[in-house]
Amino acid sequence: MASDQAILEAVREAGVKIESSCENGLCGCCRTRLLGGVADHRDLVLTDAERASPEEIMICISRAKAGEVLVLDI
Numbered sequence: 001m002a003s004d005q006a007i008l009e010a011v012r013e014a015g016v017k018i019e020s021s022c023e024n025g026l027c028g029c030c031r032t033r034l035l036g037g038v039a040d041h042r043d044l045v046l047t048d049a050e051r052a053s054p055e056e057i058m059i060c061i062s063r064a065k066a067g068e069v070l071v072l073d074i
């Protein structure tokens with residue numbers, strides 16, 4: 001996965017079908033459980049409280065912070 005690549009794109013390239021809609025971090029359709037790692041949340045769906053202790057991630061637009069590996073429940 002490239003550092004500038006959204007998770008949804010990488011997952012699709014791996015052949016996994018994931019539901020999505022806006023693909024801009026606006027609708028929450030691609031909400032996925034985040035099991036580990038530090039994410040760069042770029043969506044407008046999560047609240048500030050959810051971002052402080054994130055258990056979910058919008059994989060259409062968000063990605064791992066530099067040097068991090070994310071573990072997702074897909």
Ligand code: FES
Binds near residue numbers: 019024025029031058
């Ligand atoms: S598809 Fe809408 S937030 Fe990801």
